[in-house]
Amino acid sequence: MRWEQANYSKAILPEYQGNPLIEALPKKANDSDVIEKFCNYPDLSSHIRTSLDYLEREEYLARIDELRQPLPQYIECFRAIERAIKSGYLAKNPLTPTTMQYLHYPVDARPNVEPATGYFVPKGKGITLIGDSGVGKTCMLEQVLSYFPHVIEHGNYNGKPLDFKYQVVWVKVDCPRNSSVRELCEEILFSLDSAMRNERTTPGTTIPKLLTQIEQKIKSSHLGILVIDEMQNLQFKRTGGENNLLKFLHHIVNKLGVPLFFCANPPFDDSLALTLKNARRAESGRTIFMKPLQRHDIGWESFIAELWDLQWTNVETQLSDELNDKMYELSLGNIDMACRIYCEAQQLVIGTGDENITSAVLEYAYPVACSLSSRTNEVIEARQNLILPRRTAKQNTVPNTLKTKLGKPRIIGDYNRPHHPEFEVRLRELHLTDKLLHMIVDPDLIQRGIATGNVPTYMQDVGILCDESFIFSEFREL
Known part of the structure; x- marks a missing residue:
């Protein structure tokens, strides 16, 4: 007062x-x-990005809530x-x-x-x-x-x-x-x-x-x-x-x-x-x-630019068109949802060894940060009406990261994220679904394989098992 x-x-x-x-x-x-x-633009304290203590960098994420972009x-x-x-x-x-x-x-x-x-x-x-x-x-x-x-x-x-x-x-x-x-x-x-x-x-x-x-x-x-x-x-x-x-x-x-x-x-x-x-x-x-901000309005561009600057990962990820589109697609131009998604995305990668923020990381952060909002009729209807252009070019990310102390596991499906980022989206879908049993096409497959007496051979025959060492040895003989 x-x-x-x-x-x-x-x-x-x-x-x-x-x-x-x-x-x-x-x-x-x-x-x-x-x-x-x-205006209220929180102090970035960019030197914190180089801190080897991931807990210290996590603490600075609280400043995202202080952002005020007119x-x-x-x-x-x-x-x-x-x-x-x-x-x-x-x-x-x-x-x-x-x-x-x-x-x-x-x-x-x-x-x-x-x-x-x-x-x-x-x-x-x-x-x-x-x-x-x-x-x-x-x-x-x-x-x-x-x-x-x-x-x-x-x-x-x-x-x-x-x-x-x-x-x-x-x-x-x-x-x-x-x-x-x-x-x-x-x-x-x-x-x-x-x-x-x-x-x-x-x-x-x-x-x-x-x-x-x-x-x-x-x-x-x-x-x-x-x-x-x-x-x-x-x-x-x-x-x-x-x-x-x-x-x-x-x-x-x-x-x-x-x-x-x-x-x-x-x-x-x-x-x-x-x-x-x-x-x-x-x-x-x-x-x-x-109303929620529109993707190409000056309001969204000003807001997302200021929000994205509040980054305390040990490697700075630039805001590309792909990431901008993804942030808008997930938040639907809702300022509160965008702030929560971005905060959760950094929370997920800080201290994991690979702190690049990708579209896959943002997608994973969304259901965690907006678990209730995502199920409201307003959000579901708005998402059905959302039309955004798609990029075909790959995002250029910075490969070098600091050797920060690892203090927590990576995101689900992310234990090998630096090696297999293409698996993130599919693994996340499997982790979050509540209809896992319905996704199993052939629940009796393993039992039939056991009945043959040679499970690996049976799995190869039905196209389930890929023995990479076998394929590689065959390739060398050619």
Whole structure:
């Protein structure tokens, strides 16, 4: 949680000027400067590659999880949040009589005396982010939100003291699985108390009392935007709990003017589309769709280049088109799956004596790293629709490796990997199949061979046994 002292900068829009809540926000920056803030490239520490201790190199694989490569949607998401926060604060300038009335009276019980600057008119917007699990929604959201301070501490503005001290720019909570209004309210209360470093508020015993507490907390904290993750938990059933939750969220936007940010997996967008009212409110600020990266998009090329650099094997394997295609084929452009596959591939070869990363190694790493994801309907369907060009050229790999200490066996089917790499794929299929008995074409073959009294000769006759020494001796006689 990041606290900052208010540093006021004159707003660009005239209507934003003179509003300390807006002018305390980070100064407007161009896209390239913003993107730099979102990047996180772990230190490679390339000297570790020469370490003879394979355990030390394995430990560095944890840094793969720290990689943050901004994608094109980052700027779109950032600008939407930036606009929504400023728009929400526009009607809440703490120096105006309008806001003073808004802060001191419940929204449904304001006096009939209109302030000199007019009644409070909420300006809250709704932003919705939709994307499959693993495409990087939460990661992007965390990076974008981290651009803004969590809490801004105010002092004097233009030489005059302010009547308030703290401004909570954003809070992020998860949607309860049972669509409970009470659980969401309690989570929001706790998050606001935590942000302002207050003691935890005892929740009201009834929903109306709880809603009153929420209203008071949101007002006193000058909340900029409320982010709700895991909105796919909102299941539309006959019980009506989800409708009550939506009504509560609409109350926050319509009455308090606080922008909402929904983050969810499909089919949350289909649920919102059931009614025009829900759809209109959820998309008033922006609707952003995040899909798995496409093979030849700049997003994938940028991501895979940065990911592949995080390599702690004792021999550096260059990213060829073949390996790039294989990574995309296995991960389907899913960032989370790609990171897990690549980490597992290095885990498999480090300390084996041959630490080259090949397509076969990536294929073996896939079912280990994505054993559950690979069986989901989304992945199966996407894999059926995947079409990639195939390379005919062989990959050039570096033959020289350091004589590292061997501390673990090689991957299954890999005890002789340097000598017979062509067997890896077939051996892996045999190892992973759950229908091994069905793959045995002739289960009585050995018994018939024993019955002949000469098993080797029988096996040669039926084409099962290849006696290489016999063939070689015959060749020499020719």
